[in-house]
Amino acid sequence: MKVALAALVGFLLGLLLFAIGREIWWAFAARPVGEVVSKALAAVGSLGWIDTTLITGIAAIGAAYLSVRAVHAQIKQAEQIETERNAAKRAANRAVLPISLAALSQYAEANTSLLKRLLESCVEQLLPKTIRIPHFAQIPSGVVAALKEMVEYLGDTEKKAFIHLLVAIQVQSSRLAALAEEHGRGQLTLATNLESYIIGQAEIYARAASLYNFGRGAADEIPLGLKRSEIGSALFLIGIRDSLKDELVERFNLASDAIWPPVSELAA
Structure with a gap:
């Protein structure tokens, strides 16, 4: 000027x-x-x-x-008006974020409980064809829209954690839907597949848990990624305990402090 x-x-x-x-x-x-x-x-x-x-x-x-x-x-x-409007929208979305995260935690717990029952029904590492696949919990209403709005009002670095959470929700939801369909067609369902689906639910739980401090205003920084050990802890919190938890932690190397997903994926 x-x-x-x-x-x-x-x-x-x-x-x-x-x-x-x-x-x-x-x-x-x-x-x-x-x-x-x-x-x-x-x-x-x-x-x-x-x-x-x-x-x-x-x-x-x-x-x-x-x-x-x-x-x-x-x-x-x-x-200036647009900046203030975006800031207000971001603050509003952040204020209701813990509600969405809590709903996701319950979603992961409910699906894990059903998957655990299927895993316990396996015989010689196979789920018998006579076992019916239960109706898994649906993605909580409004959660995806709430997370999407957070992505819209965050910076490029901040939004990565929410993008990875959304990806995890979509991938695991698709896997559970495919499980019911494939088992109904008579395809083999392996115990190892069920275990990987349980790990997927633990990932959703852990990613949601990592964002609580931001949503509650206790911290302004958003974690870029999870440590594998956080997913191991999430297994305990969603009901996978005793020898099964130890087995999954060892099989999927969840005791490691390595970043999940790898840094190369986070930078993409």
Whole structure:
């Protein structure tokens, strides 16, 4: 803004000096020096040397400058209003975030309980075809929309944790839907598949748990990824305990402090 103002002032001064110089040149070219000086002195008081064209030009430039300045002010005000609106929306979404996270925790617990029963029904690492696949819990109403809105109002780095949570929800939901369909068609259902689905529910639980502090306002930083050990802890919290938990932790290397998913995936 300052640079534009300086340029405008310089332009006006240059235009004024040009007009004065033009009048002087024409005056000396058309009349004797004495007559020119005499008339110039007489004209100083009335500013007769400023012609109508120059005044009109200066007025037009001034009007244009005021118009540009007014438009700039309007744009700045609109940007400020939009910034404030986004901040308010972000704060509102953050305030209700714990409700969505709690619903996801219950969703993961409910599905894990059903998967555990199926796993216990396996015979020689296979789920008998006579076992019916139960109706798994559905994604809580409004949760996906709430998480989506958080993504819309967060920065590129902050939104990654919510994106990974949404991906985990979608992937695990699809797997459970496919499980019922495939088992109904007579395809083999392995115990190891059920175990991997339980790990998937633990991932959802752990990712939701990692965002509680942000949602409650206890922290402003959002974790970029989980540690595998956090998923191991989530298994205990969703009801996988004793020897089964130990077996899953060892099989999936969940005692490690490695980042889940790998850093290369987080940076994508």
